Amino acid sequence: MAGIKDVAAEAGLSVATVSRVLNGHPSVSEDARRRVTAAVEALGYRPNAVARSLRTDQTRTLGLVISDVMNPYFTELARSVEEEARALGYSVIIGNADERPDLQDHHVTTLLDRRIDGLLVSPTDDGSPGMLAAARAGTPMVFVDRWIPGVDVPVVRSDGRSAVRDLVAHLHGLGHRRLAIISGPAATTTGRERVEAFRAALGAYGLPLPDAYIGQGDFQAESGRRVTEGFLELDEPPQVVFAADNLMALGALDAIRARGLRVPDDIALAAFDDIPWFVHTDPPVTAIAQPVRELGRAAVRALVDRIEGRPGSSVTLPARLVVRRSCGEPAAVGPSGGRGIDRPPSPVRRSTP
Amino acid sequence: MAGIKDVAAEAGLSVATVSRVLNGHPSVSEDARRRVTAAVEALGYRPNAVARSLRTDQTRTLGLVISDVMNPYFTELARSVEEEARALGYSVIIGNADERPDLQDHHVTTLLDRRIDGLLVSPTDDGSPGMLAAARAGTPMVFVDRWIPGVDVPVVRSDGRSAVRDLVAHLHGLGHRRLAIISGPAATTTGRERVEAFRAALGAYGLPLPDAYIGQGDFQAESGRRVTEGFLELDEPPQVVFAADNLMALGALDAIRARGLRVPDDIALAAFDDIPWFVHTDPPVTAIAQPVRELGRAAVRALVDRIEGRPGSSVTLPARLVVRRSCGEPAAVGPSGGRGIDRPPSPVRRSTP
DNA sequence: ATCCTCCGTGTAATCGATTCCACGAGGAGG
DNA sequence: CCTCCTCGTGGAATCGATTACACGGAGGAT
Known part of the structure; x- marks a missing residue:
């Protein structure tokens, strides 16, 4: 050559x-x-980019370590990150952690060895050794979606609390009183936050969230199935299962179907993270949608700001509820007006399936 | 540092x-x-991996350029490629071409500039300039899923012909006679092959495949919707729509739903490329499943073989039909025995939804 | 005792770019 | 006419590793 x-x-x-x-x-x-x-x-x-990088000490490359590529939410995030990075003249190397801290560390280390200019991470837990070392090492870094408390790194994420309130209002309006949640790993911020938001929203209606109705999932389909089976075996099973991500909702659907039960007649289902397939499941699934594209863009911009010496700040974008049919038909189904939700929620949108 | x-x-x-x-x-x-x-x-x-690469002239990195990351088929392929590569001591840089030859060329060029050790490509078309240049440039290369005729590079793919024959037997057995296909881009091998396999299988039953029943898609959901709308407006609409990939099947489902029609009562649907969500769509979708994991593994092994001086050969794996409910209930639904398919297909499996 | 081999180690060249510094030519200003 | 800039250019150092080659010392064979 x-x-x-x-x-x-x-x-x-x-x-x-x-x-x-x-x-x-x-x-x-x-x-x-x-x-x-x-x-x-x-x-x-x-x-030769390798020689150039050695001399200039910059690779014009960003590292992106995500928790699970197979999760459509992260796939879309990865795509939008790559797009924005390309627009800004950077390449992206993606590392898939598969929700495993050891794999995450492997990728972080490899990426750092390659002297990427900056790192975008959605951490699998509250700080694996490699992760903390990287944060200290001085490589520009930005957390996206999830973050690690106590680590001084900008965070780009979305706040689902108001959407969760809307969801609970919707469920309460449909007459549901026994609501359960399949949570994410306790070691992740999104795992904890979603449970807390749910509990708080429930509290506003005087509804409890008993321990039996909190299932420990790991953001993977299989755990959704397992937890849902547990719910269904309770003496008093919940009327609603809220899955903290879309993969666990898939697993929940599996478990419900395997029991021969029907959604929403026998049990209602809702999920965090909306995806195109939810429109075509049986029934279409009510979900909380994050502004994924914007999240990806904002994360890249924050990171590139840091890389190029500018401040680079945290961003929080609101998520919104998308009502479909998996929790039951709203009482009134008029084209506008009363939606059957008993407290006026702000940014609810109803998508026609 | x-x-x-x-x-x-x-x-x-x-x-x-x-x-x-x-x-x-x-x-x-x-x-x-x-x-x-x-x-x-x-x-x-x-x-410092950069310095080391400069000196040793190897990066221990593979490039993977795929047509569309948002397609679950390619996502899974990417994942399995990364896994196998990691096991063999290589990293993977993924480039998403989004079915656009110009973007594909951009990624190929960037990857080559970075002096990756080998390139895995699922080409968006029959040879963009950058692609052909790369093939000539001497960088070890392997095609996966799709390939470019006339270019001397090993190909790792799956052969869907027998599965398509099984599918047509299944459809014919259910009494369907007017079968249509949403094809992929004519510039891709998979785009053409699937139509040809379908036409050949139809021919064995004396069924025609009129031009009006061949819709030109581009492997994206939107084209599936558009083509299906066209089918539905025909004087004599098809009884079955076979989408050449899962995204176009999603679009077809959209279009059918928008018309207020029901699957499979009003029209049947089948797809190439099986994905977990197909189990939970309404109704569950009959699909042709490729052995994606094996494909990814084989592709990496072939590429690494070439990189390390061994021959590195082409691999073709069979796909198989997974019957669900989107084409109608088979006449007999016994746990075993007569499946309602009028010619004995070899490797049909029925998945319990 | 002498010579030959290994063995462990260090010096320096090298990979392919970028960039500091020096240098010569040419033009402007005094 | 001399000086001083500016401009375009080339030589050579540099980035952080790997590795060919040289070298000194220990140990074995003769």
Whole structure:
């Protein structure tokens, strides 16, 4: 493969001049510029990014370590991150942690070894050794979706509390009183927050959230299935299951179906994180939608700000409730007006399935 | 950040010795080994992969350019590729082409600039300039899922022909006679092959595949919707729509639902590429499943073989039909025996939804 | 005792770029 | 006419590793 020296020889100039042309440095004659361009063309020369990175100490690459690629929420996040990064002149290397702290550490270490310019992480837990080391190491970093308390790094995430309140209002309006939640891992912020938001919203209606109605999941489909089976075996099973992510909702659907029960007639289901497939499940699933694209964009911008020396601040965007049919038909189904929700929620949208 | 020189100083040895310890070179004394290890530990030293790559001319990184990350099929492929690569000591950089040849070229170029050791591609079309250049450039390369005819590169893919025959047998057995297909882009091998396999299978039953029943899609949901709307407006609409990928099936479902029609009563639906959500759609979708994990693994092994100087050969794995309810209930639903398919297909499996 | 081998180690070249510094030519100003 | 800038250019150092080669000392064979 041709190197800069070959180009210099072909153009009859020094490597310094070639480099200057390649980098758009001002003090180069028009003649030299032309000859270099011609030589580059003739040889099909492409600069070696590895050598360039070594010298300049920047790779123009961002690392993105996400908890689970197979989760459509993170897939979409990854996509939007890559898009925004590309627009800003950066590449992205994705690491899939599969909700495993050890795998997460592996990727963080590999990424740091490659001297990426900045790191975007949605941590699997409250701080694996590698993660904490990275935060201290001085590499620009931004948390997205989840974060680690006590670590001084900007966080880009969405606040689901108001959407959860809307959801509970919706459920209460439909007459449901025994509500259960399949939570995420207690070691993640989103795992804890969603339970807390749910409990708080329930409290506003004087409804309890007994321990038996809090199932410990891990954001994977299988745990949703297992927890839901547990719920269904209780003497007094819940009337509603709220899954803290879409994969666990899938598992819950599996478990309910396996029992021969029907949604929403026998039991209602709602999920955190909306995805296109929820429109076509049987029945369409009521879900809380995060502004994923905006989250990805904001995270990249915050990170690039840090990389390029600007402050780079935290961002919190609101999530919103999307009502479908998995919790029961609202009492009134008119095209507008009374939605059958007994307290006026702010940003509820009803999607026609 | 500490470099190898710092480690050498700390250990009171030369950089050469440190490097030898780090790379497990045999001729190093036990004493030196211990001192280096201690120094590395003390300084928290991590070798700079960029510098190492420059010198050794290998990055231990594979590039994976896929047509569309948002398609669960490719997401799963990416995941399995990364897993196998990691097991073999390689990292993976994923590029998402979004079915756009220009974006695909962008990623291929970037990847080549970074001097990845090998490239795994599922090409968006029959050869964009960048793609062909890469194939000629001498970088080890393997095609996965799709390939470019006439380019001498190993191909790892699955053969859906027998599964498509099973599908047509199943449909024919249910009494369907007017069958339509939403094809992929004509510029892709999978786009063409699936139509051909369908046409051939239809031919075996003396059924035609009129042009009006071949809709031009692009593997994205929106095109599935558009094409299906076209089918539904025909004077004689098809009784079955077979989508050549899962995203277009999603779009087809949208279009059918929007018309107020029901699956399978009013129209049947089947798809290429099975995904977990198909179990829970309304109704569960009959699909052709590819052995994605195996495909990913085989592709990586073939590529690494080429990289490390071994031959590296093409692999073709069979796909299989998974019957669900979107084409109608089979006549006999006994636990075993007659499945209602009028010709005995070989590897049909029925999944309990 | 001498010579030859290993063995462990260090010095320095090298990978392919970027960039500091020096240098010569040419123009402007005194 | 001399001096001083500016501009375009080239030489060479540099980034952080790997590795060919040289070298000194220990040990074995003769």
